[in-house]
Amino acid sequence: MVETEVSGRIRWHIQGAAEGPLLVLFAGIHGNEPAGIRAIDGLAEELMARSEEFLGTLYVITGNQRALELGVRYIDTDLNRLWERVDVDAPEGVGIASDAQDTSGVQDSSDVQGASDVQIYGTSEPSEPSEYIETREIRQTLDEILQRHANTASDIVFSDLHTTSSESCAFLLINDTLENRRMAKKFPLPQILGIEENIHGTLLSYINNLGYKSIGFEAGAHDSEASVSRTRAFLKLLLHNSGILLLSEVEKRVEEARLEVYETVPADYYEIKHHQYVDDPCTFRMKPGFENFDSVSAGQLLAEENGEAVTAPMKGRIFMPLYQEKGHDGFLIIRKVPPFWIGLSAYLRGNFTHSFLRRLPGVSVAGPRSLLVDLGVARYFVKDIFHLLGYRVTRRDESTLICHRR
Numbered sequence: 001m002v003e004t005e006v007s008g009r010i011r012w013h014i015q016g017a018a019e020g021p022l023l024v025l026f027a028g029i030h031g032n033e034p035a036g037i038r039a040i041d042g043l044a045e046e047l048m049a050r051s052e053e054f055l056g057t058l059y060v061i062t063g064n065q066r067a068l069e070l071g072v073r074y075i076d077t078d079l080n081r082l083w084e085r086v087d088v089d090a091p092e093g094v095g096i097a098s099d100a101q102d103t104s105g106v107q108d109s110s111d112v113q114g115a116s117d118v119q120i121y122g123t124s125e126p127s128e129p130s131e132y133i134e135t136r137e138i139r140q141t142l143d144e145i146l147q148r149h150a151n152t153a154s155d156i157v158f159s160d161l162h163t164t165s166s167e168s169c170a171f172l173l174i175n176d177t178l179e180n181r182r183m184a185k186k187f188p189l190p191q192i193l194g195i196e197e198n199i200h201g202t203l204l205s206y207i208n209n210l211g212y213k214s215i216g217f218e219a220g221a222h223d224s225e226a227s228v229s230r231t232r233a234f235l236k237l238l239l240h241n242s243g244i245l246l247l248s249e250v251e252k253r254v255e256e257a258r259l260e261v262y263e264t265v266p267a268d269y270y271e272i273k274h275h276q277y278v279d280d281p282c283t284f285r286m287k288p289g290f291e292n293f294d295s296v297s298a299g300q301l302l303a304e305e306n307g308e309a310v311t312a313p314m315k316g317r318i319f320m321p322l323y324q325e326k327g328h329d330g331f332l333i334i335r336k337v338p339p340f341w342i343g344l345s346a347y348l349r350g351n352f353t354h355s356f357l358r359r360l361p362g363v364s365v366a367g368p369r370s371l372l373v374d375l376g377v378a379r380y381f382v383k384d385i386f387h388l389l390g391y392r393v394t395r396r397d398e399s400t401l402i403c404h405r406r
């Protein structure tokens with residue numbers, strides 16, 4: 001059974017013959033990234049022809065419609081940086097909270113909040129940013145889909161399709177939860193953990209906070225044809241790995257080859273060690289020629305900002321260097337996570353509890369899922385320990401960390 005129109009936001013959807021998992025795809029959350037849309041629409045016919053084989057449901061949701069029409073990243077503000085302001089408890093999907101709060105209710109004063117350049121308006125103001133309207137519409141669509149399937153779907157997976165302004169191999173971005181890791185591990189791709197600590201308010205963090213698995217896929221450069229074919233391959237593998245459309249062993253190998261994994265970038269876990277936040281992207285000039293995952297050494301000149309040199313604060317691999325004049329993330333530096341820590345953290349998360357941690361010296365309760373850590377008391381390795389135990393860690397001020405359970 002194939003239905004093409006449910007609401008304007010749903011590009012198309014396939015309801016399989018049998019109940020099974022629910023997969024929801026987002027494409028074009030950034031309006032200058034049409035590769036995801038092209039890949040999805042290019043696959044529509046082939047997948048619809050195979051709808052009898054579907055065990056479950058696939059929805060495709062269009063991201064920033066107004067920005068896509070103009071081919072720009074966004075109109076007023078980045079649609080992938082404002083979801084921390086979405087009030088999950090607001091009725092009728094009205095949506096934007098009256099203050100920049102994260103879903104834990106803890107005020108987050110982190111200086112890397114990418115969406116801080118827009119005033120928060122009441123939802124009926126005529127000057128409301130275009131992306132607030134987009135957010136409300138997307139949220140309403142999500143609510144409708146979840147209402148329809150949350151009780152019957154055997155599993156629920158979300159994925160968001162993107163491309164980068166620099167040349168890049170394909171990779172996955174995940175919020176660091178065990179469930180996300182298990183899902184992402186099925187792809188032969190490099191995986192970046194913990195993006196939510198550095199880049200706030202992404203759609204996938206919002207979905208994670210609702211309690212669902214979510215995987216971000218970055219295909220490569222915005223205008224590269226390879227980005228379209230890699231996205232197609234990723235989508236077929238995602239359908240297979242989520243159990244909705246099973247591929248033969250040969251098909252699977254063919255699609256994996258189409259991902260074009262770089263030999264120089266092993267399919268390991270990487271974590272973000274540094275985030276270069278940019279106040280005004282018009283004054284920021286990345287040195288030309290950096291590709292995602294290129295190795296950099298400490299002190300290496302990477303960019304200029306207001307005419308001053310910006311150097312690498314540590315060695316590692318450069319990640320998402322900014323080669324466009326929109327966005328506030330200049331670059332990140334990532335490093336491989338040793339496999340030992342990955343295993344240990346999975347073990348610890350199964351064996352420690354929130355209630356145990358809150359009794360430790362210097363730790364107090366901030367909310368149902370979050371703790372405050374006084375660094376004057378708990379000095380050593382605090383961030384690493386809470387990371388291992390599955391918490392997202394942000395800094396509130398000089399001496400306090402907020403640790404939010406994922």
Ligand SMILES: [Zn+2]
Nearest residue numbers: 030033162163
């Ligand atoms: Zn994007």
